[in-house]
Amino acid sequence: MALPRSVQSWLVLLLVCVAFGLRVYRLDSVGLAEDEVHKILAVESYRHGHFVVNAEHPMLMKLADTGMFIFADWWNERIGPIFNSPRISAEFAVRFPNVVMGSLTTLVLFLLARTLFGPAVALATAAFWAVGINAITYNRIAKEDTFLVFFLLLALFLYQKAKTVKPRDQRVECRLYGLSGAAFGLALASKYFPHYVGMLYLLYYFSRGLDRRPHTWRTRTAFFGSLFVFFFLFNPVVFHPATWSYLLNYVSGKMMSHHGYQVMGHLYRNEALFGGSEGMPFYFYLLYLLVKVPVALIFLLLFGLVRVYRRHRSDLGHFFLLFMFAAWIIPFSAVGAKWLRYTLSLTPWLYMLAGVGVIWLVELVSGVVGPGRRRLGQFASFMLFAGCLFSMALACFQSLPYYSLFVNRIGGGMAQAGSYFPHDEFYDAGVREAVAYVAKSSPDYSAIYSDADDLIRYYTRRFGRPDLLPATLCKGDPKASPTNYVLVQDGRRYFENSELIDMIERTYAPEKEVRVDGIPAVRIYRINGVQQVRTSPQQEDQQKGE
Secondary structure (H helix, E strand, O other): OOOOHHHHHHHHHHHHHHHHHHHHOOOOOOOOOHHHHHHHHHHHHHHOOOOOOOOOOOOHHHHHHHHHHHHHHHHHHHHHHHHOOOOOOHHHHHHHHHHHHHHHHHHHHHHHHHHHHOHHHHHHHHHHHHHOHHHHHHHOOOOOHHHHHHHHHHHHHHHHHHHOOOOOOHHHHHHHHHHHHHHHHHHHOOOOOOHHHHHHHHHHHOOOOOOOOOOOHHHHHHHHHHHHHHHHHHOHHHHOHHHHHHHHHHHOOOOOOOOOEEEOOEEEEOOOOOOOOOEOOOOHHHHHHHHOOOHHHHHHHHHHHHHHHHHOOOOHHHHHHHHHHHHHHHHHHHOOOOOHHHHHHOHHHHHHHHHHHHHHHHHHHHHHHOHHHHHHHHHHHHHHHHHHHHHHHHHHHHHOOOHHHOOOOOOOHHHHOOOOOHHHHHOOOOHHHHHHHHHHHOOOOOEEEEOOHHHHHHHHHHOOOOOOEEEEOOOOOOOOOOEEEEEEOHHHOOOOOHHHHHHHHHHOOOOEEEEEOOEEEEEEEEEEOOOOOOOOHHHHHHHHHO
């Protein structure tokens, strides 16, 4: 029996609240990552009227962060002391806008799935997003992917809604296409991924006649006109010449000081166009799906794939889902640069496939039980769905608040946490605590070697030690300091520093090891004597060549 719209609304509202609670819980329990510090530095520049900073990313998320920091300052200075409440930390402030957008994505994903498949699949999909550890992980970091996914799904929902207006009314269609274009513009103002617009047109081009409402001149103008207006309105810095100069240098790789990404203990080159034997393995994202996704979700995902493949020729919703999944996993696996946070834009299709899969299983169970035993069939179907949802929620609760460290049983469980993709799994977790230790125990003007200079500099200032000198392992630049501290992170092992790290680890014993959820995250080495941290032979050859 179909649920009334009012019941669906209350259920979705409940799921949004659950999603928010899981995402906001102990949001500042993990220290900042280097990328997040860059957002804070951008906020400081924005507040002084300087907008050409961190220009490889558009403005929208940084504008939201700026608003949040202004609110945090007001709260900490005026409201907090009145109620004797804790201060809003920088970690909380920079991540909170993403928590809000990630939680609201539950609603948008429900609306899109209901348009394509109906309320049953939509509620299942929204529930998976609300408690899904793979979505929660990347909604809790200050990166643009969360904003991109929210506005992308909203744009797709409005676009598909415009295709299905009944009775057909061109004014309503133009309004919906205009809103869809505005959402696409906001998505591009969140992250420079324009290929999604092309994917949308390819989707309906290859839908083999399933789309019976082609564009008119008016609808096309409404869509693209709104897209450009909202993109430029919320990202005006794109007109600044310095932005294009910055982007050209960024894309060409001139701004990269290090190269490499460690997967299962092996170092690969992580560059946009790099291939060959040292390039990132094509199975990177497939490995992620195998070991970082709850087993129950993998099971439902496979069922959903079978279902949509069988019906994609006759139903636009099934074709839509199969196309979006394939159009993500194939090209993203082929390109050189790979990061786990990119999977956030894949996750909606994973959860929607799982929603299709679980509803198909419910139909199969009901068919086995038979129409004469309706209540038994309903109870069995409910227990099936509840069991799958409980399994996903359990994975989430067992990992909180360190969601990124989750590894499923196929991957060896939590005993293997941090061993598959250490850069994205730790995401500089433990560096805050490592710097706090050094700041408390180190002599004046000690050097801290790492490959997260801005992050080290930010925390040394917070802990009242601006005298400490950040230094870069990849550059091997020795500091004239009587005491040197080296912070070694498996997630920041690169081709430029690998030999130097090996040499340090062979020569010295760590003074302290910072653990995150019991897992080693940062090893601190203390090296006494001026200029003891020197370049490795590989770095010396590289510097001679330069």
